[in-house]
Each structure stands twice: as structure tokens, then as C-alpha cells.
Amino acid sequence: MGxxxxxxxxxxxxxxxxxxxxxxxxxxxxxxxKARSSLFDDARTNLSDWxxxxxxxxxxxxxxxxxxxxxxxxxxxxxxxxxRLKEENxxxxxxxxxxxxxxxxxxxxxxxxxxxxxxxxxxxxARVIGxxxxxxxxxxxxxxxxxxxxxxxxxxxxxxGMIGRVYLTGERxxxxxxxTDLNSRIPVSIEPNTDQAIMTGDNSPMPMIxxxxxxxxxxxxxxxxxxxxxxxxxxxIPIGVIVPVGNTYRVALFADQTTAQDVEIVDFKLKPEHxxxxxxxxxxxxxxxLPPAAPPQPGAGLLxxxxxxxxxxxxxxxVQTQKPATPPADSGDNDVPNTGNx
Amino acid sequence: MERLGGFLxxxxxxxAIPVFFSLVGVALTNLPFSVFGSWIPSPLYALxxxxxxxxxxxxxxxxxxxxxxxxGSDVLSPAPIGIWSASFVITYAVIDRQRDAxxxxxxxxxxxxxxxxxxxxxxxxxxxTSLYLWKVMAVSGSIKEFAVTSxxxxxxxxxxxxxxxxxxxxxRSDF
Numbered sequence: 001m002g003x004x005x006x007x008x009x010x011x012x013x014x015x016x017x018x019x020x021x022x023x024x025x026x027x028x029x030x031x032x033x034k035a036r037s038s039l040f041d042d043a044r045t046n047l048s049d050w051x052x053x054x055x056x057x058x059x060x061x062x063x064x065x066x067x068x069x070x071x072x073x074x075x076x077x078x079x080x081x082x083x084r085l086k087e088e089n090x091x092x093x094x095x096x097x098x099x100x101x102x103x104x105x106x107x108x109x110x111x112x113x114x115x116x117x118x119x120x121x122x123x124x125x126a127r128v129i130g131x132x133x134x135x136x137x138x139x140x141x142x143x144x145x146x147x148x149x150x151x152x153x154x155x156x157x158x159x160x161g162m163i164g165r166v167y168l169t170g171e172r173x174x175x176x177x178x179x180t181d182l183n184s185r186i187p188v189s190i191e192p193n194t195d196q197a198i199m200t201g202d203n204s205p206m207p208m209i210x211x212x213x214x215x216x217x218x219x220x221x222x223x224x225x226x227x228x229x230x231x232x233x234x235x236x237i238p239i240g241v242i243v244p245v246g247n248t249y250r251v252a253l254f255a256d257q258t259t260a261q262d263v264e265i266v267d268f269k270l271k272p273e274h275x276x277x278x279x280x281x282x283x284x285x286x287x288x289x290l291p292p293a294a295p296p297q298p299g300a301g302l303l304x305x306x307x308x309x310x311x312x313x314x315x316x317x318x319v320q321t322q323k324p325a326t327p328p329a330d331s332g333d334n335d336v337p338n339t340g341n342x
Numbered sequence: 343m344e345r346l347g348g349f350l351x352x353x354x355x356x357x358a359i360p361v362f363f364s365l366v367g368v369a370l371t372n373l374p375f376s377v378f379g380s381w382i383p384s385p386l387y388a389l390x391x392x393x394x395x396x397x398x399x400x401x402x403x404x405x406x407x408x409x410x411x412x413x414g415s416d417v418l419s420p421a422p423i424g425i426w427s428a429s430f431v432i433t434y435a436v437i438d439r440q441r442d443a444x445x446x447x448x449x450x451x452x453x454x455x456x457x458x459x460x461x462x463x464x465x466x467x468x469x470x471t472s473l474y475l476w477k478v479m480a481v482s483g484s485i486k487e488f489a490v491t492s493x494x495x496x497x498x499x500x501x502x503x504x505x506x507x508x509x510x511x512x513x514r515s516d517f
Contacts, residue, residue: 031424
């Protein structure tokens with residue numbers, strides 16, 4: 001059985017490449033791959049682009065078979081599940097109404113406070129056409145690529161929360177590194193104290209919370225969202241809730257990456273925020289060209305008068321062009337230092 | 343079969359079949375569908391023809407081919423390039439050195455022999471990946487991969503045996 005019932009050949013045939021040479025080539029390949037990974041990434045994306053039609057066609061029966069297999073067990077408690085879902089639906093409707101009211105109120109407050117609105121985000125809806133499952137790597141392949149405006153680094157979310165982020169883009173396909181993958185590192189914020197941390201994947205279903213400030217104690221079920229640090233991902237995307245495991249904290253993800261079918265690729269680009277133009281009335285008196293205030297009269301008050309300091313450096317916004325600001329020729333008398341704001 | 347100007351079609355096809363099987367195995371392993379569920383890795387199908395023909399006809403499965411099969415696995419999987427190539431070459435080297443011991447096994451012993459080869463491949467992959475990423479990795483993924491690959495060999499082995507007996511053997515005149 002072991003060898004299919006066939007006799008073992010002792011002949012080696014013609015001379016082949018020696019094993020030692022092949023071993024050296026294998027080591028060289030690792031080093032070359034580390035140095036020029038982009039070369040192989042292009043090959044991968046070209047391959048996935050080429051296989052896209054086949055993947056799209058074969059996806060449906062495979063997913064159907066998977067669903068059918070997973071639903072065999074659920075058949076026996078479908079009645080209880082139905083009751084539970086009805087109850088949950090009623091509860092969610094109440095929350096939905098409450099959320100609408102609060103959303104309107106928040107908009108009014110933002111309008112009253114002249115708050116800077118959240119950056120607008122566009123998104124591309126894509127379909128999962130493949131999942132690669134390896135011991136140390138967990139990725140999915142989407143049927144949207146550069147042609148759809150997808151770029152590496154963009155967040156991938158489903159209706160429940162974040163799944164991962166794009167790390168390779170082909171013309172029509174893109175590869176997504178999942179939050180559970182070993183190479184995944186996401187800056188997160190943990191509610192309600194907005195504790196900043198890094199969430200790292202370790203190939204387990206629940207990623208780990210790392211780089212948390214010393215002494216910070218997190219509570220179970222505290223919500224984890226993206227912090228937006230680094231301007232790579234938008235802030236506030238829901239990820240999961242905290243689950244304490246021994247001395248460490250892990251995150252139970254909202255999104256189920258194993259069942260996600262249609263996902264959104266969020267195109268987030270934080271536009272540079274320009275400060276509003278400073279009016280004459282807001283400028284300090286010296287900078288506005290007004291006469292300096294009269295010095296205080298000696299003995300005018302019993303309390304010691306504060307020592308007057310020269311006016312603080314004033315930020316002068318660029319008028320029309322984006323050239324670096326240069327000190328005006330007629331401002332040499334006060335010698336205002338560069339603020340570094342430009 | 344007739345010789346066509348120095349080119350022997352039968353010999354070519356008999357040489358190509360083991361490599362073709364391995365490349366099909368690479369494609370199946372890296373098929374982006376979770377046939378075994380999301381938390382069980384895909385079996386190393388490519389290792390099965392490599393192991394089989396390395397024992398039965400090592401002239402049909404040379405080290406150079408094994409390196410190329412590993413490279414194919416590297417390119418198709420999202421793993422860093424070269425890790426599967428090196429793992430396959432290491433496994434091949436061990437099988438080649440201990441060929442007599444492996445080839446003498448029969449029945450469930452042969453399955454055990456393949457399980458040993460799979461263990462070597464998974465261990466090599468684990469160690470090289472850990473060194474590459476400079477991080478101690480969780481072993482659970484490798485253990486699952488080892489288990490599922492060893493089990494799948496029971497199903498694939500009859501196909502390999504049949505192909506060797508019915509296709510590769512008759513195509514070779516020196517068989």
C-alpha cells in the first residue's frame with residue numbers, strides 16, 4: 001500500500017543538480033525574496049488577476065457547499081434560534097430609533113459648535129472570491145483592484161466591523177491581510193477612556209492587545225475601535241470588545257471573517273486641515289499695528305502688576321500660494337521668530 | 343514508441359507526470375477556498391507526489407524540480423518567498439538520505455513514513471518562518487497542517503500508485 005505496490009527503483013538516471021547546490025539556491029531564494037519582495041508580489045497579483053474569472057465562477061458552489069455543511073447542525077435548533085432572533089430584532093429596533101434621535105442631536109451640536117466634520121469617506125463594495133488558509137498566514141482575495149480605486153493600506157469592513165486591510169492590489173483583485181493574521185498590527189482606541197494600544201494578530205481567532213500604557217486596566221466588553229493614528233485608517237471603525245485572558249487582553253472581533261461575503265473597502269484620505277484665516281480683531285495689538293498699551297501707573301494698585309511680555313509669535317497664514325512663508329521685509333523691528341507652523 | 347529526432351515523447355511525458363502532479367498539488371493547496379473550514383490549514387498536497395516519486399523513482403523527482411515546486415508554492419501562497427522552497431528541499435534531502443528505510447515500509451507503516459516526512463516539512467517551515475520573522479510562532483497551525491496532510495495521504499496514495507503503474511510505467515521503455 002505504502003508505495004502503491006510498485007517496485008522500488010535503484011537507478012538515479014542521469015545526473016541531476018546536486019542537492020547541495022539546490023540547498024544553496026533555496027537559501028539564496030529566501031534572501032532574494034526578502035530583498036526584492038515587490039517582484040514576487042507583482043507575480044502574485046498578476047496571477048490572482050488572471051485567475052479572477054475562474055475564482056468568481058467556482059466561488060458560488062464552494063460557498064454553497066460550505067454553508068450547507070455548516071447548516072446541518074443548525075437544523076435541529078432552528079425554532080429556538082428563530083425565537084431568539086425575533087427578540088433580538090425587537091430590541092435592535094428600539095436601539096435603532098434611539099440612535100437616529102441621538103444622531104440628529106449630535107449633528108445639531110456640531111453645527112452649534114462649528115465642529116470640524118468627520119472626513120468624508122468613499123468606499124468600494126467588493127466580493128470575497130478567495131480565502132487562503134495557511135499555518136501562519138490568513139488572507140482573503142477580493143474582486144476589486146486598482147481599476148476600482150483600491151490602494152494598499154485601505155481598511156476592509158463588513159456590516160459588523162473591520163476585517164482587515166488591503167496589502168496587495170492587482171488590476172482587478174486585491175489581497176487582504178486579516179486582523180487575525182500574524183503580520184497584522186492596527187492602532188486602536190479602547191473605550192470609554194480612549195486608551196491607545198496596538199492590536200496584533202497571532203493567528204488565533206482573537207487578536208492581542210499590545211503596547212498598552214503601563215498601569216492601564218481594561219474592562220471586559222470595552223469596545224475597541226480604530227484610533228486613526230498614522231492617518232492610514234479612519235478613526236472609529238468598530239473592531240470588537242475586550243476579553244481578558246490571564247494577564248493579557250484579547251479582542252473578540254465583531255466581524256466574522258470566515259463568513260464575510262461582501263465587504264467594503266474604505267477609501268480614507270485625511271485632507272490637510274488649514275487653520276481659519278486670522279482677522280485683524282483677533283491679532284495682538286502690536287501685530288495689528290495699533291499703538292502699544294500705556295504702561296501701568298506706579299502705585300495704581302496694591303497688588304503687584306504682572307510683567308508685560310513681548311507678544312507671542314503670530315502665525316500668518318499664506319495668502320494665496322503654498323510657498324513657505326518668508327518674514328516680511330518691513331517686520332524687522334519686532335523680529336518674529338518662525339513658528340514652524342508652515 | 344518511435345523516436346522523434348532525439349525527442350522521446352514517452353520519456354518526456356513520464357518525466358513530466360510527477361512534476362505535473364506536484365504542481366496540481368501546489369494549486370490545490372493554495373486554492374483560495376476553505377474546504378476544511380477556516381481554522382484548519384489546507385493539506386500539503388504537493389509533498390505527496392514529491393515523497394512518492396522520491397522513493398519509487400528518484401530520477402523522476404530531482405532536487406531541482408523539488409526546488410521549483412517549492413517556489414511555485416511560495417508564489418501562490420501569501421508567504422514570504424523561499425520558505426516553502428527551503429522546507430521542501432530539506433524534506434527531500436532527509437527522504438533521499440533515508441530512502442532505504444522509508445521505501446521498506448508498507449501498509450500503515452508507509453503512511454507513518456509519509457507522516458514523518460510531513461513532520462520534517464512542517465518543522466522546517468516553522469523554524470525557517472520563525473527565524474525569518476524573528477518571532478516565536480504558535481505551533482498549533484503547523485500541528486493542524488501536519489495532521490490533515492498525513493490523513494489526506496491515505497486518500498491520495500491510491501491515485502499516485504495507479505498513475506505510476508498504469509501511466510508512468512508503460513511510458514518508460516527502461517521500466
